[in-house]
Amino acid sequence: MITPRVERFAIAISIILILIVLDMVRRRKLRERYSLIWLFVVVAMTVLVAWERLLLSITSLIGATNPSSTLFLFGILFALVILLHLSNKVSDFSTQLRILAKEVAMLNAQLLQVRGAGSNPVEGQGKRQRSEEGQG
Amino acid sequence: MKPCRILVVIPAYNESSNVGRVVQEVKREAPYVDVLVVDDGSTDNTAAAALAAGSLVVKLPFNLGMFEAVRTGFVYADRNGYDITIQVDADGQHVPAEIGALVDPVIKEGFDVVVGSRYLESRGYRTPFFRKVGIRFFAWLTSAVLGQRITDTTCGFRSYGRRAIRMFARYDSAEFKDSVGLVILGRAGLKIKEIPVTVRERAGGRSTISTIKAFIYPFDFVLSLVAVLVRKKLTVPGGEA
Numbered sequence: 179m180i181t182p183r184v185e186r187f188a189i190a191i192s193i194i195l196i197l198i199v200l201d202m203v204r205r206r207k208l209r210e211r212y213s214l215i216w217l218f219v220v221v222a223m224t225v226l227v228a229w230e231r232l233l234l235s236i237t238s239l240i241g242a243t244n245p246s247s248t249l250f251l252f253g254i255l256f257a258l259v260i261l262l263h264l265s266n267k268v269s270d271f272s273t274q275l276r277i278l279a280k281e282v283a284m285l286n287a288q289l290l291q292v293r294g295a296g297s298n299p300v301e302g303q304g305k306r307q308r309s310e311e312g313q314g
Numbered sequence: 315m316k317p318c319r320i321l322v323v324i325p326a327y328n329e330s331s332n333v334g335r336v337v338q339e340v341k342r343e344a345p346y347v348d349v350l351v352v353d354d355g356s357t358d359n360t361a362a363a364a365l366a367a368g369s370l371v372v373k374l375p376f377n378l379g380m381f382e383a384v385r386t387g388f389v390y391a392d393r394n395g396y397d398i399t400i401q402v403d404a405d406g407q408h409v410p411a412e413i414g415a416l417v418d419p420v421i422k423e424g425f426d427v428v429v430g431s432r433y434l435e436s437r438g439y440r441t442p443f444f445r446k447v448g449i450r451f452f453a454w455l456t457s458a459v460l461g462q463r464i465t466d467t468t469c470g471f472r473s474y475g476r477r478a479i480r481m482f483a484r485y486d487s488a489e490f491k492d493s494v495g496l497v498i499l500g501r502a503g504l505k506i507k508e509i510p511v512t513v514r515e516r517a518g519g520r521s522t523i524s525t526i527k528a529f530i531y532p533f534d535f536v537l538s539l540v541a542v543l544v545r546k547k548l549t550v551p552g553g554e555a
Contacts, residue, residue, distance in 0.1 A: 277486050279375050280386045283352075284393070287372045 188227040188249075195220045215263065219256040226252060318421055320347040321396040322413070323387030325380050326404035327354040330363045333404045337367035340402060343410040350390055351404070354383035360404075380470075381491045385482055388474075392483035400473040408471040409512050416473040419507045426478045426504035429464065429496065430471035430511035445528075452535060456493040459539065460500040464508060467493030471511050477550045478504055484551045494538045501547045 199216045202208035208216075226233050226249060237248045322340050326333045337349050351364035355377035364371050372386055384401055391399045398420050402408045412430070419425040432441075433449075441449065452467045474482070478499055482490055490498055500506055 273486060276378055276382055279378055280382070280389055283372045283374045283386060284390065287370070287390075 184246075185227055189224060192220050192224040192227075215260060219260065222256070223249070223253065318398060318417075319396045320344075320398045320400065320417060321387070321391045321394075322347045322349045322400045322402055323384060323391070324349065324351045324364075324369070324402050324404050325354055325383035325387070326351050326356065326360045326364065327377060327380070327383070328356045328358050328360060329404040330356070330358040330360045332406045333360055333369075334363045334367040336402065336404055336406050336410075337364055337369040339406075340410040340413070341368060344413040347400070347413065348396075350387055352383040352386045352390075354378060354380065381489075384470075385490070388479050388482035391479050396479065397476055398473055399479050401470050403470050407514050409514065412471070412511050413473075415509060416471065416511070419509065420473055420475045423507070424505065425507045426475045427496070427499055427506045428473045429466070429506060429508045430469050430513075431464075431466035431508045432469055432511065432513050433465045434508055435510035448528075448532060451532070452493050455536075455539065456496060459497050459543070460506070462500070462506065464493070464496065464506075466508070467496060469511070469513065471513070477502075480551050481548065485548055489538055489541075491538065494535065494542055497539060497542055498548060501542070502550055504550070 196217065199208065199213050199220070203210060203213045226236075230245075233245050233248060237243075237245045240248065240251070242248050242251070322344070324333065324336060324340075333351060337351065340347065340349050348370060349368075350370040350372065351361070353361040353364065353371060353373040355374045361371050361373045370390075372390060374383065374386060378386075387401070388399055398417055400413055400416060402410065402413075408430070416428050416430060419428045433453075449466065449468055453465050456467050457464045481499060481502060481504070482495075489495075496506060
């Protein structure tokens with residue numbers, strides 16, 4: 179059973195999480211798009227905790243014996259969804275990064291060719307390399 | 315027949331001790347080709363060594379892996395209007411004198427991909443036992459999927475015609491690695507031919523395959539193959555870059 183104390187505790191945690199998410203959006207640490215999925219998760223968990231009849235009916239629907247396991251189940255499911263979403267984003271980013279790296283390399287080669295027209299391209303490349311090493 | 319522009323792509327990662335020699339040998343054995351070294355984010359002076367040997371150089375900002383380095387070469391070939399691209403490894407294992415044999419089927423017989431095989435004829439290349447078992451397995455699976463006999467799927471010494479170049483250059487997210495690449499190209503209707511090549515023992519540097527990679531490779535291969543088979547067939551993109 180969800181006791182009033184557990185309920186108060188869970189709602190307090192939800193409110194703190196919401197505040198943290200909103201604050202991160204305010205400080206531009208989190209894009210609005212990503213904040214949405216987090217806010218949705220926190221609100222959904224709060225509703226499950228506060229609306230006891232809903233929680234109980236879901237519990238009997240999925241055949242669980244204890245309402246708190248339903249809460250845990252949903253918590254884990256939400257976390258999984260967010261992780262999947264992030265994996266998807268990482269895949270996108272790595273593709274984009276590869277494309278960008280190739281474009282940079284191609285542009286660099288073209289730039290060297292244009293600059294090196296007339297002069298010795300080997301020397302040009304050598305100089306660039308040395309100056310890079312100097313910075314690093 | 316119009317003259318053919320041929321680009322030899324040499325992917326190189328920390329190969330400063332070999333790359334210059336390979337570039338020079340390619341230029342000597344096949345004076346009719348342009349040579350492009352793709353420096354895959356090396357930390358030594360691979361790019362400078364390649365330039366000194368008279369090669370074109372594209373330097374990636376960080377290490378993307380052998381395959382992406384090769385693909386960078388294809389993008390270069392696609393944008394600069396080359397008709398044929400040949401991949402040659404920077405460690406000096408491939409024999410530049412065989413470039414002609416690799417190019418001929420593309421020019422004269424209209425093949426899109428010509429794959430160098432170490433095992434089509436016995437030419438004394440020794441392979442460690444476990445690697446041989448793996449290569450046999452990949453070859454068998456690739457042959458079955460393609461409906462065409464392929465004996466060596468991991469040898470990098472290959473030539474590609476225009477249609478294959480476009481496939482590689484423009485499908486950014488597709489993985490064309492090794493045999494999976496052959497399967498993608500074959501499914502797109504490209505014609506593949508295998509010819510026997512000689513592969514030398516390594517002159518210097520270390521093999522790119524570490525123990526962990528060798529262990530993961532078969533799983534990666536099967537997974538990529540399944541991914542290719544469940545996805546929609548790719549078609550050859552047309553038009554200019």
